[in-house]
Amino acid sequence: MLIETLGAAHDLGRLKEILGVMVRHGFGDTVRRLGLADKLERAGQALHWNLAGDLTRIEPPVQVRLALEELGPTFVKFGQLLAGRADLFGPDWIAEFEKLHSHVPAVPLETLRPQLCEDLGGEPEEVFARFDTEPLAAASIAQVHRAQMHDGSAVIVKIRRPGISGVIEADLRLLERLAALAEAELPALKPYRPQQLVREFARSLRRELDLAGECRSAERIAGNLTSLPFIVVPRVYWEHTSERINVQELIQGVPGGQLDALTPEAGFDRTVLAQRGAQAVLKMIVQDGIFHADPHPGNVFYLEGNRIAFIDFGMVGRLSQRRRDELLHMLLGLVERQPQAVAEVLLDWAGDAHGVDLGQLETEVEAFVDQYHGVPLAQLQLGQMLADVTAILREHHLGLPPDLALLIKAFISLEGMGRNLDPEFHMTSEALPLLRQVVRARYQPRALAGRAWQTLGRALATIEQLPDDLARLLRNARRGRLQVGIEVAHLKRVGDQIDRSANRLSMALIIAALIVGSSIVMTVQGGPTLFGLPAFGFLGFFGAVVCGLWLVRAIWRSSHHRDDD
Numbered sequence: 001m002l003i004e005t006l007g008a009a010h011d012l013g014r015l016k017e018i019l020g021v022m023v024r025h026g027f028g029d030t031v032r033r034l035g036l037a038d039k040l041e042r043a044g045q046a047l048h049w050n051l052a053g054d055l056t057r058i059e060p061p062v063q064v065r066l067a068l069e070e071l072g073p074t075f076v077k078f079g080q081l082l083a084g085r086a087d088l089f090g091p092d093w094i095a096e097f098e099k100l101h102s103h104v105p106a107v108p109l110e111t112l113r114p115q116l117c118e119d120l121g122g123e124p125e126e127v128f129a130r131f132d133t134e135p136l137a138a139a140s141i142a143q144v145h146r147a148q149m150h151d152g153s154a155v156i157v158k159i160r161r162p163g164i165s166g167v168i169e170a171d172l173r174l175l176e177r178l179a180a181l182a183e184a185e186l187p188a189l190k191p192y193r194p195q196q197l198v199r200e201f202a203r204s205l206r207r208e209l210d211l212a213g214e215c216r217s218a219e220r221i222a223g224n225l226t227s228l229p230f231i232v233v234p235r236v237y238w239e240h241t242s243e244r245i246n247v248q249e250l251i252q253g254v255p256g257g258q259l260d261a262l263t264p265e266a267g268f269d270r271t272v273l274a275q276r277g278a279q280a281v282l283k284m285i286v287q288d289g290i291f292h293a294d295p296h297p298g299n300v301f302y303l304e305g306n307r308i309a310f311i312d313f314g315m316v317g318r319l320s321q322r323r324r325d326e327l328l329h330m331l332l333g334l335v336e337r338q339p340q341a342v343a344e345v346l347l348d349w350a351g352d353a354h355g356v357d358l359g360q361l362e363t364e365v366e367a368f369v370d371q372y373h374g375v376p377l378a379q380l381q382l383g384q385m386l387a388d389v390t391a392i393l394r395e396h397h398l399g400l401p402p403d404l405a406l407l408i409k410a411f412i413s414l415e416g417m418g419r420n421l422d423p424e425f426h427m428t429s430e431a432l433p434l435l436r437q438v439v440r441a442r443y444q445p446r447a448l449a450g451r452a453w454q455t456l457g458r459a460l461a462t463i464e465q466l467p468d469d470l471a472r473l474l475r476n477a478r479r480g481r482l483q484v485g486i487e488v489a490h491l492k493r494v495g496d497q498i499d500r501s502a503n504r505l506s507m508a509l510i511i512a513a514l515i516v517g518s519s520i521v522m523t524v525q526g527g528p529t530l531f532g533l534p535a536f537g538f539l540g541f542f543g544a545v546v547c548g549l550w551l552v553r554a555i556w557r558s559s560h561h562r563d564d565d
Contacts, residue, residue: 073168077205128148128157131148131157141160141161154250155249200402208314234249267305273306281295327345331431342389382427383416414427504555518537521537521540522537
């Protein structure tokens with residue numbers, strides 16, 4: 001019922017555009033199997049099937065990447081999210097998703113000026129001592145201009161593109177409906193959890209649209225890292241920051257991608273930089289529970305004094321205390337070669353695993369961890385080990401919770417950056433002392449007493465509410481209002497099949513009635529004739545033939561679709 005639920009003509013036009021791109025990139029069969037082509041035609045929209053190019057020699061991951069790039073910023077960002085889901089996609093898919101970039105031209109300043117003046121409360125040339133009209137960088141959601149405050153401080157002004165929020169919301173509506181349809185009609189996509197992926201993406205993208213939220217995350221992380229004076233987070237100028245604009249300190253240093261400039265003559269020690277970067281990210285993840293989720297070289301600057309600056313906190317990961325405890329046990333199990341501990345955590349993360357041989361999964365995880373028995377600690381590559389663990393889950397069609405998928409991506413990026421700085425860098429050597437320190441802190445008497453007190457409080461609150469809950473339950477039972485919710489998977493699909501079967505049965509009865517009635521009319525003499533036969537009898541037989549052909553075609557198409565599935 002996708003077409004019927006679209007609320008605006010714009011959504012219908014955008015859907016046609018999306019499906020047209022899919023057809024051009026070799027996914028016409030998927031469009032047909034979803035039944036969207038017929039629905040579009042009934043809505044007055046037609047797809048041009050003859051525009052599909054010769055893509056027989058292009059691999060599916062490349063086809064998908066090209067289609068996402070053509071569909072624009074929302075879909076490019078969706079692909080970038082998928083690049084972090086190594087638990088769902090193989091290396092060839094991840095490699096293609098990582099190539100995705102938004103080729104978006106900058107918005108001219110005069111187009112931005114009305115929104116900019118509204119957000120700043122005045123002309124940018126008046127608010128700032130200097131404001132560059134040419135952008136420093138342009139992306140799909142926002143672009144950045146360099147400016148200078150009246151006190152001489154150099155800043156960057158990040159401005160959200162006008163109208164981008166409405167465009168993204170329209171695309172998200174379509175993505176959510178397409179994901180629901182794909183999960184219902186294409187069983188092969190179920191292991192990829194389309195609806196969950198789209199929900200995760202929608203939350204992430206809506207947070208990224210709030211430029212003030214990015215600054216709140218930056219300040220929170222800066223506060224957590226005050227114990228590490230060698231880590232720099234840009235200062236936020238809140239008097240000029242809102243949902244559509246933020247103003248931050250301009251970081252001037254060596255960009256993360258220019259490693260050749262990090263020489264001893266310039267005052268840099270690459271070994272110290274690798275260690276300090278690891279300490280900062282490990283603290284964010286293991287101790288604080290909020291971390292920079294995209295620590296690639298473009299978001300890192302190296303400053304004099306072997307300091308490190310992190311910028312662009314649009315993508316931030318969060319971990320609950322329970323998740324951090326689970327992560328601690330898994331990382332310690334990997335580092336200290338305790339396969340049973342790793343297997344237990346992974347099985348908990350896998351959640352509801354219907355149809356999965358959990359015994360086989362546990363055996364594979366134990367064999368994986370056991371292969372590192374006797375390997376020196378300095379030779380362990382923690383990021384690669386995490387990637388291999390997610391590959392095992394992928395083979396069993398199990399996905400990680402979204403927060404953990406983001407974390408593992410950050411871990412792998414961090415270890416890669418560390419090794420680029422220092423080939424002798426070993427994440428395990430940096431992680432193990434911190435992991436043991438956090439575990440010891442978790443089991444100190446004061447920490448144990450605090451958790452016990454919290455647990456006791458929750459238990460007492462539950463006991464206190466129990467009489468009221470029981471009384472409410474019994475009262476509803478006496479009144480006959482006790483409700484039991486039963487969720488039956490694919491119930492709507494079964495109902496649709498029953499409805500179609502009933503329609504075909506009704507048509508068959510009509511055809512039989514037409515044949516019987518026409519046969520009786522044929523025996524009656526007199527009345528109008530057609531081709532020498534009683535006219536009404538002839539028309540009745542003709543109608544029966546047409547309806548019969550329609551019924552045979554409908555049955556054949558239904559059987560053909562089932563064979564494809």
